[in-house]
Amino acid sequence: MAGFVAVHTGAGNCIDESKYQRVIKEACMRATDILRNGGSAMDACEAAIVRLENCGYTNAGYGSNLCMDGSVQCDAAIMDGSTLNFGACTNVSRVKNPIQLARRICDAQSSPQLLERIPPMILAGSGAERYADEVGCSMVEPGVLISSKAKFQFNHYKNKYDLVVSSRLGSKAASEEPVPAVPEPGNEVELGAALDTVGAVCVDGAGNTAAGCSSGGILLKVPGRVGQAATYGAGCWATDTDELAIATCTTGNGEYLMKTLLAREICDGAFSSDCAVTSLHKTFKLKFLDSPLLPRQQDLYAGALTLLYYPGQSSGEVMWSHTTQSFCVGYMATNQRVPKFVHSPLPTYSVPGRSCVVNGHNFHLRI
Numbered sequence: 001m002a003g004f005v006a007v008h009t010g011a012g013n014c015i016d017e018s019k020y021q022r023v024i025k026e027a028c029m030r031a032t033d034i035l036r037n038g039g040s041a042m043d044a045c046e047a048a049i050v051r052l053e054n055c056g057y058t059n060a061g062y063g064s065n066l067c068m069d070g071s072v073q074c075d076a077a078i079m080d081g082s083t084l085n086f087g088a089c090t091n092v093s094r095v096k097n098p099i100q101l102a103r104r105i106c107d108a109q110s111s112p113q114l115l116e117r118i119p120p121m122i123l124a125g126s127g128a129e130r131y132a133d134e135v136g137c138s139m140v141e142p143g144v145l146i147s148s149k150a151k152f153q154f155n156h157y158k159n160k161y162d163l164v165v166s167s168r169l170g171s172k173a174a175s176e177e178p179v180p181a182v183p184e185p186g187n188e189v190e191l192g193a194a195l196d197t198v199g200a201v202c203v204d205g206a207g208n209t210a211a212g213c214s215s216g217g218i219l220l221k222v223p224g225r226v227g228q229a230a231t232y233g234a235g236c237w238a239t240d241t242d243e244l245a246i247a248t249c250t251t252g253n254g255e256y257l258m259k260t261l262l263a264r265e266i267c268d269g270a271f272s273s274d275c276a277v278t279s280l281h282k283t284f285k286l287k288f289l290d291s292p293l294l295p296r297q298q299d300l301y302a303g304a305l306t307l308l309y310y311p312g313q314s315s316g317e318v319m320w321s322h323t324t325q326s327f328c329v330g331y332m333a334t335n336q337r338v339p340k341f342v343h344s345p346l347p348t349y350s351v352p353g354r355s356c357v358v359n360g361h362n363f364h365l366r367i
Contacts, residue, residue, distance in 0.1 A: 002205040003035030006331035011303025011324040024330035028339035041210040042255040063147040064216020081209035081238030085109035090230035093142040199249030201307040211236035213249035227254035233264035240244035250300035299353025319360035
């Protein structure tokens with residue numbers, strides 16, 4: 001059995017890549033073991049993300065960023081390139097591995113429902129948690145998902161936020177002029193390093209692809225906020241054809257990824273281009289950095305991990321692209337002994353949030 005998997009731990013400003021290197025390699029090895037034993041791309045994608053959710057270093061599952069009220073609310077999604085089924089969950093606090101719930105929802109898309117009801121594609125909050133319990137997902141108390149790292153970051157940035165609010169309220173009282181009580185985005189806290197959403201893309205020996213993502217959302221988010229990791233077309237996308245199978249997962253500023261539907265745009269662009277590198281550069285430039293849907297004077301942070309597989313050649317390319325300072329990714333084929341880890345930096349002449357870098361690696365599957 002053959003296959004290939006690639007994973008990422010989010011686009012941001014990775015100060016210490018060593019903390020991601022081990023878990024990225026473990027996720028790749030777990031996924032390739034499943035592929036070698038006859039598992040599907042969906043099985044391998046799910047397993048890789050479960051490992052990333054459990055490590056405590058990433059912003060997914062255990063270790064997720066905390067909301068403004070100190071609670072944890074997770075998003076996840078997965079898409080099957082062979083069936084085009086998509087499943088996602090959002091605002092879940094009691095599901096140990098949100099990607100497992102997303103997988104159950106995705107699989108149920110193919111199951112007939114009584115009275116010709118259409119199966120849900122995205123489930124939220126308490127309804128999602130009840131469904132998760134019914135289909136056998138591992139359930140935990142919300143506090144179990146809060147890591148010491150997440151608690152430390154929350155306290156640090158919440159204190160900064162409160163100081164800015166107090167300062168502005170004090171200025172308002174002194175001047176008797178209307179001053180916003182809530183700081184403007186980007187000025188109150190330095191959230192650029194807290195974008196470490198996780199994702200995976202995979203192809204199995206049958207040429208079927210899968211893409212998935214999982215996230216706790218941005219630090220100090222408004223409770224109830226839905227991020228790109230649960231949004232159709234934004235967080236992940238996978239499409240298989242006889243000529244090309246493609247899967248991608250994104251990370252970065254969730255609202256901007258949702259407004260531009262970046263995951264779907266990446267895949268659509270690849271189908272209309274003969275060069276994957278050119279296609280990714282063009283998509284990031286025209287559909288994201290220069291998108292009329294996004295603010296012109298703001299830094300735009302995004303990253304994407306993309307897999308292209310050509311069934312007729314049993315070969316493909318894995319590409320990573322990002323506008324952030326750095327991006328940590330890993331990949332492995334079933335015919336490799338060890339996974340490859342890559343810490344991708346933005347070139348020194350590029351400006352984070354304004355420029356994009358694209359890189360990649362070719363692979364071949366021995367069926």
